[in-house]
Amino acid sequence: MKGYRVAIVGATGLVGQEFVKILLQRNFPMSSIHLLAADHTAGRKLIVRHEDIEVEEVAVDSFKRVDIAFFCAGSEVSRYFVPHALQSGTVVIDNSAAYRLEQDIPLVVPEVNVEDIKGHRGLVATPNSITIKLAVALHPLHKANPIKRIVLSTYQSVSGTNTIAIEELTVQAKQVLEGEAAIPHIYPHQIAFNVLPEIDVFLDDGYTREEWKIVKETRKVMHAGDMAISATCVRVPVYTGHCSSVNVEFTHPMLTDDAERILAQAVGVKIQDDPTISLYPHPWAVVGFDDVFVGRIRRDISHPNGLVLWLVVDNVRKGAALNAVQIVEEMIKRDWLSPRR
Amino acid sequence: MKGYRVAIVGATGLVGQEFVKILLQRNFPMSSIHLLAADHTAGRKLIVRHEDIEVEEVAVDSFKRVDIAFFCAGSEVSRYFVPHALQSGTVVIDNSAAYRLEQDIPLVVPEVNVEDIKGHRGLVATPNSITIKLAVALHPLHKANPIKRIVLSTYQSVSGTNTIAIEELTVQAKQVLEGEAAIPHIYPHQIAFNVLPEIDVFLDDGYTREEWKIVKETRKVMHAGDMAISATCVRVPVYTGHCSSVNVEFTHPMLTDDAERILAQAVGVKIQDDPTISLYPHPWAVVGFDDVFVGRIRRDISHPNGLVLWLVVDNVRKGAALNAVQIVEEMIKRDWLSPRR
Numbered sequence: 001m002k003g004y005r006v007a008i009v010g011a012t013g014l015v016g017q018e019f020v021k022i023l024l025q026r027n028f029p030m031s032s033i034h035l036l037a038a039d040h041t042a043g044r045k046l047i048v049r050h051e052d053i054e055v056e057e058v059a060v061d062s063f064k065r066v067d068i069a070f071f072c073a074g075s076e077v078s079r080y081f082v083p084h085a086l087q088s089g090t091v092v093i094d095n096s097a098a099y100r101l102e103q104d105i106p107l108v109v110p111e112v113n114v115e116d117i118k119g120h121r122g123l124v125a126t127p128n129s130i131t132i133k134l135a136v137a138l139h140p141l142h143k144a145n146p147i148k149r150i151v152l153s154t155y156q157s158v159s160g161t162n163t164i165a166i167e168e169l170t171v172q173a174k175q176v177l178e179g180e181a182a183i184p185h186i187y188p189h190q191i192a193f194n195v196l197p198e199i200d201v202f203l204d205d206g207y208t209r210e211e212w213k214i215v216k217e218t219r220k221v222m223h224a225g226d227m228a229i230s231a232t233c234v235r236v237p238v239y240t241g242h243c244s245s246v247n248v249e250f251t252h253p254m255l256t257d258d259a260e261r262i263l264a265q266a267v268g269v270k271i272q273d274d275p276t277i278s279l280y281p282h283p284w285a286v287v288g289f290d291d292v293f294v295g296r297i298r299r300d301i302s303h304p305n306g307l308v309l310w311l312v313v314d315n316v317r318k319g320a321a322l323n324a325v326q327i328v329e330e331m332i333k334r335d336w337l338s339p340r341r
Numbered sequence: 342m343k344g345y346r347v348a349i350v351g352a353t354g355l356v357g358q359e360f361v362k363i364l365l366q367r368n369f370p371m372s373s374i375h376l377l378a379a380d381h382t383a384g385r386k387l388i389v390r391h392e393d394i395e396v397e398e399v400a401v402d403s404f405k406r407v408d409i410a411f412f413c414a415g416s417e418v419s420r421y422f423v424p425h426a427l428q429s430g431t432v433v434i435d436n437s438a439a440y441r442l443e444q445d446i447p448l449v450v451p452e453v454n455v456e457d458i459k460g461h462r463g464l465v466a467t468p469n470s471i472t473i474k475l476a477v478a479l480h481p482l483h484k485a486n487p488i489k490r491i492v493l494s495t496y497q498s499v500s501g502t503n504t505i506a507i508e509e510l511t512v513q514a515k516q517v518l519e520g521e522a523a524i525p526h527i528y529p530h531q532i533a534f535n536v537l538p539e540i541d542v543f544l545d546d547g548y549t550r551e552e553w554k555i556v557k558e559t560r561k562v563m564h565a566g567d568m569a570i571s572a573t574c575v576r577v578p579v580y581t582g583h584c585s586s587v588n589v590e591f592t593h594p595m596l597t598d599d600a601e602r603i604l605a606q607a608v609g610v611k612i613q614d615d616p617t618i619s620l621y622p623h624p625w626a627v628v629g630f631d632d633v634f635v636g637r638i639r640r641d642i643s644h645p646n647g648l649v650l651w652l653v654v655d656n657v658r659k660g661a662a663l664n665a666v667q668i669v670e671e672m673i674k675r676d677w678l679s680p681r682r
Binding site (some may be wrong): 149150151153155169170173174177188189190193194195196197198202205206207215228229230232234236237238239241243245247256275276278280282283284285295296297298299300301302303306308310 | 490491492494496510511514515518529530531534535536537538539543546547548556569570571573575577578579580582584586588597616617619621623624625626636637638639640641642643644647649651
C-alpha cells in the first residue's frame with residue numbers, strides 16, 4: 001500500500017492500541033506500521049490487518065525508515081527518543097507532557113489552533129485529555145465572547161492512568177463485592193466504589209501537576225495567556241470517559257441559546273442536552289465516539305456573565321490517540337508534513 | 342429508663358436505621374422508641390437494645406405518646422403526618438425537604454445557627470446533606486471574611502437515594518464484571534462504573550431541584566440571602582460518602598494559612614490535608630465518622646479572593662441522622678424542647 005511509514009512508540013499500551021485501531025478505521029495512508037515499546041512488552045506480537053507484527057524495543061536507530069512516529073509511552077521515553085526520531089527526519093506527534101509547554105513546539109487541537117502547526121520543526125505535541133476537551137468545546141464560545149475565567153472539577157476514569165489501573169479497578173471491585181478488603185497498588189487508596197482527588201503528583205502550592213497542565217496547556221492551545229483557570233482533578237471508578245463540570249465566566253453575558261447555537265455548529269462537538277428525557281453525556285455512553293460531548297448547558301446563577309457546562313470525552317480516543325492522528329491528517333491535507341526534508 | 346418517648350418515621354430506611362444506631366451510641370435519653378414506617382416495611386421487627394421491636398404503620402394518631410419524632414420517610418410522608426404529630430404536641434425534627442424553606446420553620450445545622458431553633462413552634466427542619474457539609478465547613482470562614490460566591494461540583498453516593506439504589510449499584514457492578522449488560526431501574530442510566538450529572542428532578546432552568554436546594558438551604562442556614570451559589574450535582578458509583586469540590590470567593594483575600602487555622606478550631610470540622618503522604622478525605626474512609634472532613638485546601642489561582650476546598654461527609658450520618666439528633670441534644674441542653682407544652 002502506498003503511504004507513510006508509521007511508528008507507534010508505546011504500541012502495547014492503551015493509547016498505543018487505540019492508535020492502531022484509529023489508523024485502520026480512518027484508512028490512514030500507511031505503507032508500513034512499526035510497533036515499538038520501551039518496556040517488557042517488546043517481543044509481543046500484535047495482529048494488525050490480519051498480520052502478526054512483532055513489537056520491537058524502541059532504540060535510537062528505530063526511526064531510520066519511519067516517516068511519522070506517534071509517541072505515547074510517557075514523558076521519559078519521549079524525552080530520550082524524540083530527539084533521535086527528529087534527527088532521523090521523522091515527524092513526531094508526542095502524546096506525552098515532555099515538550100508540550102516548550103515555546104517553539106506547537107501544542108495542537110486541530111479544531112482550535114491547526115495554524116500553529118505551520119512553522120513546526122518536526123515535532124507537534126498533543127495536550128492532555130482534559131485540555132483537548134475544554135479547548136474543543138470552549139474555543140468556539142471564546143471566539144464569540146472572550147472567556148475570562150474557568151473553574152472546573154473533573155471526574156476522570158482509570159484508563160487515564162494505564163492498563164494496570166483498569167485491572168486494579170476490576171480486582172478491587174470484585175474484592176469489595178465479595179466482602180474482602182481492597183488492596184491498593186497503583187493508586188494510594190482504594191479506587192473501587194471510591195473517589196480520589198489526586199491525579200499526578202502534588203506540587204508545593206497544593207495543586208497537582210495534572211491541574212497545572214490543564215491551566216497552562218489550555219492557555220497555550222487557546223492563545224489566551226491571561227485566562228484565569230482553576231481545576232480540581234478527581235479520579236472516579238470508571239473505566240473510560242472523562243467528565244468535567246465547568247463554570248465559565250465570559251466578558252459579556254452569554255445566553256444559553258447563543259451558547260447552544262454556537263456549539264451546535266462547532267466542529268468536533270456533539271450536544272446531548274434534554275433534561276426532560278435525562279439526556280446528557282455520561283462516560284459509559286461516549287466510549288468509542290470521536291466527539292466532545294456537551295450537556296447540562298445552563299446559565300451560571302452565581303455570575304451575570306457565567307455559563308455552566310458538563311463535558312464528556314473518550315479520553316483514550318479524542319482525548320489522546322485520535323487528536324494526534326487528526327493533527328497528522330491536517331498536516332497531510334495542508335502539505336505541512338515535511339518542511340524539513 | 343427515664344427520658345423521652347422517641348419515634349422514628351421511616352425507621353426501616355437507611356437514615357432511619359442510622360437514627361437508631363446514633364441514638365444508642367450517644368446514649369440519648371429515651372424511655373421508649375417507636376419505629377414507624379409509611380410503606381410495606383411496616384410489620385417488620387427490628388432489634389433495638391437486644392429487644393425485638395415491631396415497626397408500626399404510621400397513622401394520624403401515632404404521636405399521642407411521643408415526645409420527639411424524627412421524620413426521614415420523604416417529603417410526602419412529612420407533609421401528611423408532621424401536622425398530626427405537631428397537633429399531638431410532639432416536637433418534630435424533619436429530614437425531608439417538605440418544610441425546609443418555610444419562613445417560620447428553623448432550618449438548622451447546630452454548628453452554624455443553633456439560635457434559630459429558639460422560637461420554634463414544634464418543628465425544626467434539617468437541610469440536605471450537601472448544605473450541612475458546606476455550612477459546617479464554610480460558616481467559620483464566612484464569619485471571618487464574608488463569602489460572596491460559591492461554585493461547587495458534587496460527587497454523591499448512591500446511599501443518598503435509598504437502600505434500593507445501593508442494591509442497584511451492587512447488582513450492576515456484578516453484571517459489568519461478568520460481561521453482562523447492566524439494567525437501570527432506579528437511575529435513568531447505568532450507575533456502576535459510570536457517572537451521572539442528575540440528582541432529583543430537572544427544573545425548567547436546566548438546574549436540578551437538588552442543585553437549587555443547595556443554593557436556597559445554604560443561604561437560609563448561613564443567613565446569607567445574597568450569597569451567589571452555583572452547584573452541579575453528580576451521582577458517582579460510591580456506596581456512602583458525599584464529596585464536593587468547592588471554589589469559594591471571599592470579600593477579601595483569604596490566605597490558606599488563615600483558612601487552615603480557622604478550620605482547625607471549627608466545631609464539627611476535621612482537616613485531612615497533607616499532599617506529601619496523599620492525605621485527603623475520600624468517601625471510603627469517612628463512613629461512620631461524625632465530622633465534615635476538609636482537604637486540598639489551597640488558594641484559587643483563578644481569583645485573588647478565592648480559596649479551593651475538598652469536602653467529604655458521611656451523608657447518612659452527619660449529612661442526615663446525626664444532624665437531627667444534634668439539634669434535639671441542643672434543644673434539651675438549652676431547655677428549648679417544649680415551648681408549646
